[in-house]
Amino acid sequence: MSTSDVTKDGITGARPDRDALTGATRPGRRRRRRGEQLMVPDAEFGSYYGKPVLNQVPWAESDIAGYLFLGGLAGASSGLAAGAHVTGRPALATAMKLTALAAISGSVVALVHDLGRPARFVNMLRVFKPTSPMSVGSWLLAGYGPLAGAAAISDLTGLLPRAGTAATLAAALGGAAVAAYTAPLICDTAVPAWHDGYREMPFVFVGSAAAAAGGAGMLAAPMAQALSARRAAVAGAVLETLALYRMRARMGLAAQTYDRGRAGRLMKAATTLTVAGATGAVLLGGRSRLAAALSGAALLAGSACTRFGVFCAGTASAADPKYTVVPQRARLRARAGDLADREEPADTVRGN
Amino acid sequence: MTLDEQPRTGGEPSRKGFFTDTSVCIGCKACEVACKEWNAVPEDGLDFTAMSYDNSGGLGADTWRHVAFIEQRQPLGGQETGVGRTTTTVDLGMPLPRPPGADTGPEERGEFRWLMSSDVCKHCTSAACLDVCPTGALFRTEFDTVVVQQDICNGCGYCVPACPYGVIDKREGDGRAWKCTMCYDRLGAGMEPACAKACPTDSIQYGDLDELRQRADARVERLQEAGITSARLYGRDPHDGVDGTGAFFLLLDEPEVYGLPPDPVVTTRDLASMWRHAGVAAAALLAGVALAFAGRRR
Numbered sequence: 001m002s003t004s005d006v007t008k009d010g011i012t013g014a015r016p017d018r019d020a021l022t023g024a025t026r027p028g029r030r031r032r033r034r035g036e037q038l039m040v041p042d043a044e045f046g047s048y049y050g051k052p053v054l055n056q057v058p059w060a061e062s063d064i065a066g067y068l069f070l071g072g073l074a075g076a077s078s079g080l081a082a083g084a085h086v087t088g089r090p091a092l093a094t095a096m097k098l099t100a101l102a103a104i105s106g107s108v109v110a111l112v113h114d115l116g117r118p119a120r121f122v123n124m125l126r127v128f129k130p131t132s133p134m135s136v137g138s139w140l141l142a143g144y145g146p147l148a149g150a151a152a153i154s155d156l157t158g159l160l161p162r163a164g165t166a167a168t169l170a171a172a173l174g175g176a177a178v179a180a181y182t183a184p185l186i187c188d189t190a191v192p193a194w195h196d197g198y199r200e201m202p203f204v205f206v207g208s209a210a211a212a213a214g215g216a217g218m219l220a221a222p223m224a225q226a227l228s229a230r231r232a233a234v235a236g237a238v239l240e241t242l243a244l245y246r247m248r249a250r251m252g253l254a255a256q257t258y259d260r261g262r263a264g265r266l267m268k269a270a271t272t273l274t275v276a277g278a279t280g281a282v283l284l285g286g287r288s289r290l291a292a293a294l295s296g297a298a299l300l301a302g303s304a305c306t307r308f309g310v311f312c313a314g315t316a317s318a319a320d321p322k323y324t325v326v327p328q329r330a331r332l333r334a335r336a337g338d339l340a341d342r343e344e345p346a347d348t349v350r351g352n
Numbered sequence: 353m354t355l356d357e358q359p360r361t362g363g364e365p366s367r368k369g370f371f372t373d374t375s376v377c378i379g380c381k382a383c384e385v386a387c388k389e390w391n392a393v394p395e396d397g398l399d400f401t402a403m404s405y406d407n408s409g410g411l412g413a414d415t416w417r418h419v420a421f422i423e424q425r426q427p428l429g430g431q432e433t434g435v436g437r438t439t440t441t442v443d444l445g446m447p448l449p450r451p452p453g454a455d456t457g458p459e460e461r462g463e464f465r466w467l468m469s470s471d472v473c474k475h476c477t478s479a480a481c482l483d484v485c486p487t488g489a490l491f492r493t494e495f496d497t498v499v500v501q502q503d504i505c506n507g508c509g510y511c512v513p514a515c516p517y518g519v520i521d522k523r524e525g526d527g528r529a530w531k532c533t534m535c536y537d538r539l540g541a542g543m544e545p546a547c548a549k550a551c552p553t554d555s556i557q558y559g560d561l562d563e564l565r566q567r568a569d570a571r572v573e574r575l576q577e578a579g580i581t582s583a584r585l586y587g588r589d590p591h592d593g594v595d596g597t598g599a600f601f602l603l604l605d606e607p608e609v610y611g612l613p614p615d616p617v618v619t620t621r622d623l624a625s626m627w628r629h630a631g632v633a634a635a636a637l638l639a640g641v642a643l644a645f646a647g648r649r650r
Contacts, residue, residue, distance in 0.1 A: 045608065046605075046606050046608035046609045047608055047609075047611065048410075048420060048422070048608070048609065048610060048611030049401070049403045049404070049611075051409065051410055051611055052518065053516075053517070053518050053608070053611060053612070053613050054513065054515070054516070054517075054518040055410075055411075055412060055512050055513070055515065055518040055519070055520070055521045056512075056513075057509075057512065057513045058509035058512045058513075058521070058522040059509055075637075076637060076641070079637060079638060079641035080641060080644075082641075083641050083642065083644065083645040084645070086645070087645050114508075114509070115506050115507050115508055115527070116505075116506065116507015116508070116509065116522055116523075116526070116527025116528050116529075117505070117506045117507045117527045117528060118506075120487075120504075120505075120506035120507070121506060123487040123489070123504060123505075123506045124486050124487060124506065124508070126487050126488055126504070127486075127487065127488040129483075129485075129486065129488070130627075131483040131484065131620055131623060132483065132484045132485060132486045132510070133484070133623075133626075134484065134486040134508060134510050135486035135487075138486055172638070172641070173638070176634040176635070176637045176638045177634050179634065179637055180630040180631070180633045180634035180637065181630055181634075183626070183629070183630050183633070184623065184626040184627060184629075184630050187619075187622075187626055188484060188514065188619050188620060188622075188623055188626060189480075189484075189510075189513035189514050189619055190480065190513060190514060190515060190516040190616070190619050191513045194513075195619055195622070198622055198625070198626045198629065199625070199629050200629075201629075202626075202629045202630040202632070202633030202634075203629075203633050203636070205633070206633045206634065206636060206637040209637065210637060210640060210641070214644075228644040228645045229644075231643075231644035232640060232641055232644040235640050235643075235644065236640070239636075239640075314513075318513060321608070321611075324613055325608045325613065325614060328613055328614045328615040328616070329608070329614050329615070331615050332614055332615050
């Protein structure tokens with residue numbers, strides 16, 4: 001809204017260009033050089049009464065951010081379960097298989113609960129659409145869930161050990177896909193803080209998943225068998241932290257949403273917990289059972305905070321038209337700048 | 353190959369669309385009312401937003417046409433709505449209302465203008481809502497419009513954040529996603545959509561998209577010639593981020609002033625790259641787990 005109003009506190013909302021002649025604007029004739037990075041965005045940008053351009057993400061935070069966490073935990077746990085199964089670490093294998101089954105069961109409950117029409121959840125398997133990460137994910141879950149269940153049940157009951165091994169190995173493959181696909185799931189939207197991080201988000205998510213699963217292993221398995229869980233946790237924590245850093249550095253304006261408000265607090269908590277958990281795992285994970293459990297819990301909590309923080313950053317970026325308009329306007333300017341460079345010098349009149 | 357380039361075989365209807373010429377919109381909201389009446393869209397709040405005469409705020413599950421009101425304190429002068437009209441009038445000698453400043457020049461005119469625009473689903477050529485819908489509830493009709501099948505939609509809500517324009521939304525209490533259907537039922541019967549039918553100034557024009565684009569090109573050219581240099585078409589370009597829209601607009605200011613994204617891009621344009629990155633990440637996870645078990649047993 002480009003109007004000013006007289007209030008008790010003086011004139012508010014006056015734009016510097018309010019005397020400009022309407023219609024004198026021609027896109028691409030502004031003084032902006034090609035390739036100029038919009039690191040400090042314009043304070044002024046057009047919007048319709050400051051209302052968001054996008055409609056708000058309708059997903060419940062507890063359901064979908066919770067699903068992002070649980071899905072990652074389940075997927076990476078299945079990987080660790082397979083490793084432990086093959087290399088003969090039965091306590092770790094059992095713990096990881098049970099973690100995977102519990103987490104994926106929770107995931108499915110959260111996903112169905114979030115539907116507007118939960119009774120129609122089977123419609124998810126009505127078609128297979130590679131253009132829809134949710135469709136791909138539904139089929140992944142439909143394949144992975146029973147495998148994770150079979151692996152856990154076979155392990156607990158000792159029934160059908162060969163089938164159990166096969167299910168364990170297949171669940172490891174499916175689990176990696178489940179842990180990674182949730183990044184395209186949220187990035188394949190118009191939400192700036194998600195879409196603009198689509199290159200790094202899968203690495204944030206698999207890192208976070210490995211940290212969580214490793215943490216669960218440290219929490220649940222005896223120290224003697226948990227070395228691999230510690231390694232996976234630390235490697236995951238490092239990957240998650242580096243990928244997050246890179247994502248926020250490359251994202252542009254929407255990266256702000258990861259620093260501010262609730263998302264900012266969650267991301268800060270995530271980094272603190274993840275770094276603390278990883279440090280604990282390295283220094284004390286092999287010496288003290290209590291320290292290992294605490295480090296594992298910190299890693300789990302850190303992973304959850306990452307997912308909730310990413311979710312909140314997304315909703316915050318959808319709620320503010322700035323994150324939609326300013327980068328798009330900059331993109332148009334950069335494109336038009338290419339043309340204007342070849343024309344007469346840009347004039348300074350700006351109206352609208 | 354985009355929709356526009358696909359050859360039409362016999363019997364298939366041509367691509368239909370809306371051309372909303374906001375330069376002649378008078379903000380009467382007849383389109384909003386007609387849409388609600390025809391499509392039985394529930395009430396969407398009866399309060400004014402306290403910002404303008406806009407009382408519907410923006411498009412959503414229960415608002416399929418939304419009239420935006422923008423007050424601008426700018427020395428515009430009057431908008432001459434008769435531009436391009438070829439019909440001649442007969443002077444009856446009656447005193448005629450004259451716009452302020454018409455006799456004295458621009459300096460006497462009010463520093464004020466109202467922009468009004470009836471927003472609607474864009475029925476994108478490359479529609480993100482349709483791409484991401486996991487159930488196939490959203491589909492493309494024989495008129496190349498995008499419609500939700502309400503008996504299929506399970507309310508996953510994925511289409512809502514996928515839409516770069518903020519059009520589609522989940523209906524409270526109902527749980528499913530709803531948006532403009534371009535009156536699919538009326539189109540099938542050879543009728544024009546309710547909003548276009550009700551529009552008293554033909555600000556909303558419905559028809560074959562090819563023809564509407566030609567009409568819009570001529571209209572914007574005439575406005576430019578008449579000195580309204582801020583007139584521009586939005587969604588007309590078949591090579592934009594959504595490969596052109598089925599419902600496009602003539603605007604008198606930058607799109608964001610009307611609450612429209614200035615350069616929307618269908619999110620699935622990057623999906624192949626997203627899958628590649630996710631594939632690498634999944635492989636990295638498996639490799640990392642394998643490495644964690646490598647070496648000396650303990």
